[in-house]
Amino acid sequence: MALDLDIRHRQGAFLLDARIRSDGRLTALFGQSGAGKTTLVNAIGGLIRPSQGRIVVNGRVLVDTERGIFVPKHKRRIGYIFQEGRLFPHLNVRQNLLFGRWFTPRRDRATDFEAMVGLLGIGHLLDRKPSTLSGGEKQRVAIGRALLADPQLLLMDEPLASLDEARKAEIYPYIERLRDEGGVPIVLVSHSVAEIARLATSIVVIADGRVTASGPAEEILRHTNLFPQSGPAEAGALIETRVLRHEDAFGLTILQAKAGPLTVPRLDLAPGAPMRVRLRARDIILSLRPPEGLSALNVLPGTISSIDEPDGASVDVTLDCGGDSLVARVTRKSVERLALRPGLAIHAIIKSIAFDREALGRAPVTTDV
Amino acid sequence: MIDWLSPEEWTAVRLSLKVALTAMAASLIPGIAIALILERGRFWGRQALDVIVHLPLVLPPVVVGYFLLLGFGKRGPIGAFLAEHFDIVFSFRWTGAALACAIMGFPLLVRAIRLSIEAVDRKLEDAAGTLGANRVWVFLVVTLPLILPGIIAGMVLSFAKAMGEFGATITFVSNIPGETQTLPSAIYTFTQIPGGEGGAMRLTLVSIAISVAALWMSEWMARRVRRRFLA
Structure with missing residues (x-):
């Protein structure tokens, strides 16, 4: 099981209570803004400590509040691609890409730098500073940076939300190649039906901090009433x-x-x-x-x-x-x-x-x- | 050029530079640490620490010097302890002048660094964490480079303050030529003796030159750091 999670987390008046089991190569967490999607991936990535529950990734227990287990984020080996890229401004593209690799144990370094640079088409950017890159280029570098740390799981929190349609079209093929060729299971947060229809192999629908549906993408997308929040027109x-x-x-x-x-x-x-x-x-x-x-x-x-x-x-x-x-x-x-x-x-x-x-x-x- | 200043005047210039550089260097690491604690720490007594660090900024320098005399003087509790166990003596030594200057410049140093820490995007530190860097590494390879401009600004302020410090220094370690007579003390002394106008003017010019040079150097360093961010 790539991801096995059962957590409760209170944040002010908001309560997240989610149970997810997924073995999909690309699991999409779908829901409106404020549904709790980011809180969920932050819990998986170790950026927040859930009040209660357990998180298991590829058979490794990362969080188990009952047994007092909480693996800190730098020991989780979970790649996280943020909405805003979060490239280090003082490092050039090559240094950004190699940042995570530096902290990866030598025996776990499997991803080939040149191959990854080729896959993402960023070879000509290696000596540039992040501030000189376009939004699409930044996200490709962010994807490469996360993958070169050889993560066990890749989290993507609306990685394309800040990009326009043309830039999105530029990134989609790379995510599709990662899904089909890379061995790393991916969890993608999205509120766009079109996006998850294009990318997801499994879908988890979240509303008000709860999982309302989950299963293979084809099955979930077929049922129109699973998407009340996005309107009936979105089913298909x-x-x-x-x-x-x-x-x-x-x-x-x-x-x-x-x-x-x-x-x-x-x-x-x-x-x-x-x-x-x-x-x-x-x-x-x-x-x-x-x-x-x-x-x-x-x-x-x-x-x-x-x-x-x-x-x-x-x-x-x-x-x-x-x-x-x-x-x-x-x-x-x-x-x-x-x-x-x-x-x-x-x-x-x-x-x-x-x-x-x-x-x-x-x-x-x-x-x- | 050498003849332009008398040997006594040169001594004052050299001593002032030594005192100021020592004060700046010695307060750098504690300054970064205190700035981090004040900006990021959540503990009981943080407010009190904040007030204590800022006291030299608002107290009359003479009062600070008097406190130092009470605490670090030969018979003061800390001074006696340090002299007995570590053979470190502050009273009426240049080290005492450096201590007084460091304490007077400390709030300026901490403020400058703290402002730059506040401006650091914590999300970048989170990102570094997910890439496998523990807290120490995150600080060394992400936070520290990002706050470098603030550290440089703080160091210049601390140095400039030390070059000009007068009240606390003269109260704590007096005005001994060759030992504790820094530029401001020397200028003051020249103005008190007949025919000292020439010396006072010369040292004033030196003082201005050093301050301008320090400011210029900090601008140059800050520009170099900034350029690193913009490729």
Whole structure:
């Protein structure tokens, strides 16, 4: 078990009471600001001492208040990537990168400096001072600095929150490579559904200091009612695809999913590359017959596997399209008018431009459930 | 150049530099420690320590000198103890002048360092901790370099104060040429004797030159430190 945690911590009027067990390669802690996500990672990283409970990382007990165990932060070997980077201003990039390595026992130094610099694309920055770097460059250096200390676990507290969309797009591929190629389990704090849909293999939803849901990313994201705080529009399904071909004349890319081909805006990826796509429940239209004379390019045939309890005027309908599970959010009236029921053959219609640009991310090499 | 000042005047200049540099060097490490304790420490009596450290700033220097005489004089409890067990004598020696100067400059040194400690981003220290540095290392490789400009500023203030200290020094160790007669004491003496105007003026000019040089050097060092932060 990469992370096994059961803590209670009081901070003023706020009470954090969380129990998390996760073996995912990238576990996302999801919730609104003030839900207790940062308090939770601070407890894991040793920046705060929880009032009560225990924290076990990779089988090593870091905190156990009953047995009086509290491993100080400098002995935990947990990498922490902060929202603001926190690079040392008086050291250059190379010295920042090597800071943690200096304190790592020689036998534990496994990460190759040159390889890490290459992976993060920061070779040309080594002699610069942090104050001269852009926000995206700073975060890449911060990631390298944490990893070069060869941590047992990597914490990321909204590492991209202070960056604009372009800078985020610059960092995402690096985090995806760490998730897929690095051996270090990652805990990522985020309040962006699109971000965790792109990156997470497991998700823990936190609200008001409590865990309200946890499990594999595909499962958690499918259930719209797990995200009441972010609005029903954010729910959707995650499906794994591969790039089939590009239609350059139209500026489009065709992806192959189990459900069938999907047409999306042009992606800069080679044919065969894995791609994770998030289909938002509100973007899917259901039709009993194959539609004709319709502008939408994506029509996926399937069957209804289940219909959720109505939530106000709308209902979530889960579909099975050739093995891929999709969720469509439709009105209660449509369910009645079309006489939707489990087992019914149906066509899911999705506009090509409906694909969440941020949620089109490289797929993990294997999906762990 | 050598002829410009009389041998007695040169003695006063050399002695003043020795006293001031000794006072500054001796108070540096205690100054950093006290600044850290006052800024970061949470203990009973912190307020009292704060007041004691700052007393020389508000008390008349003569009063401080008199306290030193009572405490560190030959018959004073601390002075007698140190003389008997460690053979350290302050009264009517240049070391006594250095002690008086160190104590008078101490609040200035502590204040400057404390301000720079207050400005240090503690989050950087947390980050260093997660990278495996224990508290001592964090202080040595993160905190200390970050407060270096404040330390330099404090050292210059301490040095300048020591060069100008008069009241506490003359009260505690008197005005003995070659032993305790620093620049201010020598200038004062020249103004008290007929025909001393020339000597007083010369030593005044030297005093100004040393102060300006110290200020200039601190600016230069501070600029070098700052440049290290900006690549």
